[in-house]
Amino acid sequence: xIIHQELALSPYLSIAxxxxxxxxxxxxxxxxxxxxxxxxxxxxxxxVGLRENPTTKIMDIGVGKQQLVEIAKALSKRVxxxxxxxxxxxxxxxDSDHLLxxxxxLKEQGITSIIISHKLNEIKKVADxxxxxxxxxAIETIAKQDVTEERIIKDMVGRDLEHRYPDHTPHIGEExxxxxxxxxHHPQDTTRxxxxxxxxxxxxxxIVGIAGLMGAGRTEFAMSLFGHSYGTKISGRxxxxxxxxxxxxxxxxxxxxLAYATEDRKTYGLNLIEDIKRNISMxxxxxxxxxxxxxxxxxYRVANEYRTSMNIKAPNVLVKTGKLSGGNQQKVVLxxxxxxxxDVxxxxxxxRGIDVGAKYEIYxxxxxxxxxxxxxxxxxxxxxxxxxxxxxIYTLSEGRITGEFPIEQATPExxxxxxxxxxxx
Amino acid sequence: MSDLDTKPAAGAQINPSTSKAASxxxxxxxxxxxxxIFIALVLVVVLFSILTDGILLxxxxxSNLIVQNGYILVLAIGMxxxxxxxxxxxxxxxxxxxxxxxxxxxxVHWGLPWWLAIVxxxxxxxxxxxxxxxxIAYVGIPAFIVTLAGMLIFRGLALVVLGNSNIGSFPAEYRxxxxxxxxxxxxxxxxxxxxxxxxxxxxxxxxxxQVRTRRGRQKYGQEVExxxxxVVKLALITVAIGFFAYALAAYKGIPVTLIVLAVLxxxxxxxxxxxxxxxxxxxxxxxxHAAELSGIxxxxxxxxxxxxxxxxxxxxxxxxxxxxxxxxxKAGDGFELEAISAAFIGGAAVxxxxxxxxxxxxxxxxIGVLNNGMSIMGIGIEWQQAVKGMVLxxxxxxxxxxxxxxxxx
Numbered sequence: 001x002i003i004h005q006e007l008a009l010s011p012y013l014s015i016a017x018x019x020x021x022x023x024x025x026x027x028x029x030x031x032x033x034x035x036x037x038x039x040x041x042x043x044x045x046x047x048v049g050l051r052e053n054p055t056t057k058i059m060d061i062g063v064g065k066q067q068l069v070e071i072a073k074a075l076s077k078r079v080x081x082x083x084x085x086x087x088x089x090x091x092x093x094x095d096s097d098h099l100l101x102x103x104x105x106l107k108e109q110g111i112t113s114i115i116i117s118h119k120l121n122e123i124k125k126v127a128d129x130x131x132x133x134x135x136x137x138a139i140e141t142i143a144k145q146d147v148t149e150e151r152i153i154k155d156m157v158g159r160d161l162e163h164r165y166p167d168h169t170p171h172i173g174e175e176x177x178x179x180x181x182x183x184x185h186h187p188q189d190t191t192r193x194x195x196x197x198x199x200x201x202x203x204x205x206x207i208v209g210i211a212g213l214m215g216a217g218r219t220e221f222a223m224s225l226f227g228h229s230y231g232t233k234i235s236g237r238x239x240x241x242x243x244x245x246x247x248x249x250x251x252x253x254x255x256x257x258l259a260y261a262t263e264d265r266k267t268y269g270l271n272l273i274e275d276i277k278r279n280i281s282m283x284x285x286x287x288x289x290x291x292x293x294x295x296x297x298x299x300y301r302v303a304n305e306y307r308t309s310m311n312i313k314a315p316n317v318l319v320k321t322g323k324l325s326g327g328n329q330q331k332v333v334l335x336x337x338x339x340x341x342x343d344v345x346x347x348x349x350x351x352r353g354i355d356v357g358a359k360y361e362i363y364x365x366x367x368x369x370x371x372x373x374x375x376x377x378x379x380x381x382x383x384x385x386x387x388x389x390x391x392x393i394y395t396l397s398e399g400r401i402t403g404e405f406p407i408e409q410a411t412p413e414x415x416x417x418x419x420x421x422x423x424x425x
Numbered sequence: 426m427s428d429l430d431t432k433p434a435a436g437a438q439i440n441p442s443t444s445k446a447a448s449x450x451x452x453x454x455x456x457x458x459x460x461x462i463f464i465a466l467v468l469v470v471v472l473f474s475i476l477t478d479g480i481l482l483x484x485x486x487x488s489n490l491i492v493q494n495g496y497i498l499v500l501a502i503g504m505x506x507x508x509x510x511x512x513x514x515x516x517x518x519x520x521x522x523x524x525x526x527x528x529x530x531x532x533v534h535w536g537l538p539w540w541l542a543i544v545x546x547x548x549x550x551x552x553x554x555x556x557x558x559x560x561i562a563y564v565g566i567p568a569f570i571v572t573l574a575g576m577l578i579f580r581g582l583a584l585v586v587l588g589n590s591n592i593g594s595f596p597a598e599y600r601x602x603x604x605x606x607x608x609x610x611x612x613x614x615x616x617x618x619x620x621x622x623x624x625x626x627x628x629x630x631x632x633x634x635q636v637r638t639r640r641g642r643q644k645y646g647q648e649v650e651x652x653x654x655x656v657v658k659l660a661l662i663t664v665a666i667g668f669f670a671y672a673l674a675a676y677k678g679i680p681v682t683l684i685v686l687a688v689l690x691x692x693x694x695x696x697x698x699x700x701x702x703x704x705x706x707x708x709x710x711x712x713x714h715a716a717e718l719s720g721i722x723x724x725x726x727x728x729x730x731x732x733x734x735x736x737x738x739x740x741x742x743x744x745x746x747x748x749x750x751x752x753x754x755k756a757g758d759g760f761e762l763e764a765i766s767a768a769f770i771g772g773a774a775v776x777x778x779x780x781x782x783x784x785x786x787x788x789x790x791x792i793g794v795l796n797n798g799m800s801i802m803g804i805g806i807e808w809q810q811a812v813k814g815m816v817l818x819x820x821x822x823x824x825x826x827x828x829x830x831x832x833x834x
Contacts, residue, residue: 271711
């Protein structure tokens with residue numbers, strides 16, 4: 001039984017209905033026995049340690065819990081082998097721990113699990129043996145006692161990666177962007193404050209990190225800032241080089257020199273059925289316009305330039321972006337925004353779901369952007385990543401900025417402490 | 426941007442070991458694949474000219490083919506644009522009928538000059554588009570629902586305007602839109618010299634444009650097809666245009682409908698392939714969220730798409746009314762389905778993001794040839810319907826199969 005990275009649950013059905021989808025619990029009449037369904041579901045939920053009513057709809061529970069429902073569904077079919085594809089990609093640390101402990105628990109009950117993951121610390125924690133796959137080939141299988149992160153990384157990259165993060169010597173200038181009291185409310189439940197009086201600033205040549213758990217309002221902050229793309233009742237002020245700017249629509253935000261590369265490139269970042277060329281030009285067609293028409297040869301030239309400079313691995317720029325790997329797709333997204341020539345780039349989870357080698361390339365690109373005098377905001381749930389590339393890190397919790405740390409003062413412990421800081425009630 | 430990483434891209438070079446002949450062949454194959462729909466049209470034409478003992482390709486019939494299908498082709502242009510953006514429009518038949526009825530009131534009842542009646546009618550079509558576009562783009566109701574409602578609303582309004590009777594006897598200039606011909610400007614000849622001249626100019630313009638595009642691409646280091654294949658293709662197109670022009674010249678000359686169509690295809694072709702607006706339509710159809718977050722004003726684009734569709738539906742209504750010289754309650758019945766079929770046969774994707782004006786036109790012509798060919802053969806309307814349904818299904822199935830084979834999604 002395979003559990004995919006993108007969960008295969010129907011959001012409008014209840015937990016119990018999802019668990020027994022295509023395995024419906026029938027009574028003697030041949031119709032669905034709802035009492036039995038819900039009762040059995042409760043038992044399975046207890047096994048995976050999920051305290052929820054089985055009649056709750058999937059859309060009303062968080063991703064972490066949905067993941068557990070998937071496992072409960074697998075258990076209902078009496079699986080012997082469970083394959084989990086990036087099970088913790090969308091989970092926060094607490095939920096991840098719970099899930100990994102559950103897998104260890106299942107192991108004791110005789111259920112074998114295969115976890116596909118790029119989170120090395122997790123693998124080290126739970127795996128009895130690790131097989132590294134690169135370019136469609138199994139590179140090596142390592143027994144538990146020999147597993148080290150360095151060894152896995154070496155296998156994944158195919159070369160020794162002394163530094164997981166490229167060197168970065170900051171040349172920080174004056175303030176380029178300042179956000180004051182930025183507040184946004186939930187689009188459906190307008191009484192809920194999702195982004196709460198956020199204040200932050202970015203200077204030229206600076207890489208600023210935003211650390212926060214899932215649901216802390218990181219993406220919500222970025223998207224509400226970028227053309228009010230998220231939320232309602234948005235308030236607050238934005239200053240660029242000290243003078244106030246408006247970002248009420250995406251095109252206004254772009255005109256004012258902002259760019260936002262989304263955390264979910266397949267849904268929000270790329271037109272997967274179009275080629276690389278047209279994706280790169282998508283946000284800047286006006287630049288290519290000549291006498292009312294798009295200058296397509298120029299577009300081709302520009303795209304080709306980015307293909308070379310960003311090292312997008314494709315034979316030419318006419319390849320559809322849907323056929324590229326995650327890392328190359330991300331490079332296309334970054335090309336699109338770099339071509340729009342912004343002053344400040346907000347990169348939301350820029351390395352989510354891409355392999356270690358491509359991550360290094362993305363970090364290099366981020367460094368070069370900073371070196372070119374841009375302000376870069378990196379949103380990430382991977383602390384080592386933020387600690388590895390940023391000059392300054394803000395922590396975000398429940399929509400509020402709870403701390404600000406120059407990189408010298410930032411340690412994982414203090415960051416996590418501030419990321420989990422709750423509002424005084 | 427050149428200050429960014431400058432490693433050479435992997436696979437940047439095209440494999441040099443591929444022999445010349447093989448690359449030649451692969452170009453022909455890809456072109457055949459891309460133009461599969463065009464080949465389908467040729468096959469359908471060949472099939473029916475055999476089945477009808479050549480009647481299909483007689484000058485008079487070729488001329489009729491254009492005039493009879495003009496309004497469907499006009500609708501197909503707007504429809505494929507709507508479909509590319511991921512919408513649908515079910516109301517075009519009713520809108521055509523409604524506008525036809527209004528034009529009857531303007532031109533016949535009120536006795537307005539023909540040009541004023543046409544301008545007013547087109548304005549009404551645009552207003553209908555504004556109405557539907559408002560609900561779809563700014564209120565956010567799915568186009569399927571809005572235009573399904575529109576289908577009923579405008580059919581009803583057409584009947585209200587007609588008041589239970591037909592409106593007929595339109596002015597001659599108005600009627601020319603549907604069945605006029607541009608001919609005999611240089612006196613009477615066996616073959617109309619104007620038609621042949623226009624065709625020659627069209628071929629010349631096409632060749633010049635193609636050569637310039639090719640040179641431009643070469644200048645920018647893009648791969649171009651082998652010269653021989655390029656020339657062969659142009660020659661084939663020239664022969665086709667020549668044959669077509671000969672047929673028209675031997676009959677009555679250039680139909681006015683064809684002139685209207687040619688202008689539309691040219692203008693909308695450029696809009697869809699080269700203008701920012703066209704690009705935005707494809708971007709929206711491919712991924713609406715990504716388009717929005719790239720600063721594309723999706724609502725505005727949606728709105729203008731439907732305004733445009735209303736305008737083209739009005740034009741189709743005028744052409745149809747002019748051709749029949751009658752605005753009646755049954756006008757435009759089923760037009761929407763033929764236009765939608767044309768777009769899909771022409772390669773548009775149901776999910777949006779894919780499709781071309783040229784494809785939709787060829788799709789429309791395939792339907793037209795099927796209609797015309799089967800009518801000549803004396804096949805009843807009931808079987809014609811069934812056959813057209815099958816063709817639509819097979820065309821889309823073929824497309825889906827092709828995409829799956831090539832690994833696309």
